[in-house]
Amino acid sequence: MECAAFVRIYTKIKKKRFNSTILVRKNCGESTNRNLTYLESPNYPNFYPEKIDEDDLITLNEDDEDYESNSREDIDLGQFEVDDDDEKEPRDDDLGDLACIFWVDKVSKEIQQIRIDFIDFELIGPSQNGDCFQEKFVVSGQNINNIPIICGYNSGQHYYIDVNALKGPLQFSILSTSSNPKRYKMLITQLSTNCNNNNNCLQSYDSISGVIQSFNYESSQLMRSQPQYMNNLNYAICIKKLPGFCSITYQIDQNDEFDLINNNEDEKIESSSCENDYIVLSNTRICNEGFTTSITDNNPGPIVINVRSDEEYTGRGFKINFNQNKC
Numbered sequence: 001m002e003c004a005a006f007v008r009i010y011t012k013i014k015k016k017r018f019n020s021t022i023l024v025r026k027n028c029g030e031s032t033n034r035n036l037t038y039l040e041s042p043n044y045p046n047f048y049p050e051k052i053d054e055d056d057l058i059t060l061n062e063d064d065e066d067y068e069s070n071s072r073e074d075i076d077l078g079q080f081e082v083d084d085d086d087e088k089e090p091r092d093d094d095l096g097d098l099a100c101i102f103w104v105d106k107v108s109k110e111i112q113q114i115r116i117d118f119i120d121f122e123l124i125g126p127s128q129n130g131d132c133f134q135e136k137f138v139v140s141g142q143n144i145n146n147i148p149i150i151c152g153y154n155s156g157q158h159y160y161i162d163v164n165a166l167k168g169p170l171q172f173s174i175l176s177t178s179s180n181p182k183r184y185k186m187l188i189t190q191l192s193t194n195c196n197n198n199n200n201c202l203q204s205y206d207s208i209s210g211v212i213q214s215f216n217y218e219s220s221q222l223m224r225s226q227p228q229y230m231n232n233l234n235y236a237i238c239i240k241k242l243p244g245f246c247s248i249t250y251q252i253d254q255n256d257e258f259d260l261i262n263n264n265e266d267e268k269i270e271s272s273s274c275e276n277d278y279i280v281l282s283n284t285r286i287c288n289e290g291f292t293t294s295i296t297d298n299n300p301g302p303i304v305i306n307v308r309s310d311e312e313y314t315g316r317g318f319k320i321n322f323n324q325n326k327c
């Protein structure tokens, strides 16, 4: 699908003027090779698991060094029920009741990007230290690129994943060691054109004004997570300059907390040099409480905002309004 077609359909979906029931819906353990697919948790919009035997659960904590490598094997293994009408069998029968894995095959080799829209997406948030340890969303198989591991509440957020060099399937894994009821729904779009005009932008915006914010910035009604960004982020947000617009101005609403942590917990000293966690606006690292007035990026060429966090200590995050300025 081309960008323009996607924008038309997506606008209709958001305004509920599109009969989205015609879209393919896929559940855990299934794969898709369609232009537009909803990936949903079991029995969506109901929560899952409905009931689980606590004896089947293993307890992991963030200090467990083996968690990353062993998480799939350690989860109670059993097979998800798969709709008999589905055209493909699940590829892996090692999926547990709590882990959920989807595969996306490119419609054709021309597909350049896959966009994920997190329609309804809340996992348990990161630990106090900033690690996603009980639940997390992991993308693998894409071009070499930094796709962050995220958790918490991310409804309304999106990803662009570059897949032009990808031959095999792209894999989305939602890993969980918690029996806490959960649900999620993502819209997956395969794009034959590069919609953000820049390779490797995880997020991209092409509106005159809008809001960029860190993952898990907001709180949800379900309250499965507390607002807080996560460790080990390293990604780019891009804003596409519209014709006749030459610069971008950023502002922080006074009601929106800004907190990108730069201190050593042991020394309790806040560093102003932004060496730990920061966002780059107009070639300047911004951290701690952010900025008070506004920042304007007059740079020619693409507008790229880098986001970085190190391996420990996180806070609320950032929420920044942007406006494009006419030439």
Ligand SMILES: [Ca+2]
Pocket (backbone or CB within 6 Å): 261, 276, 277, 309, 310, 311, 312, 313, 314
């Ligand atoms: Ca940090």
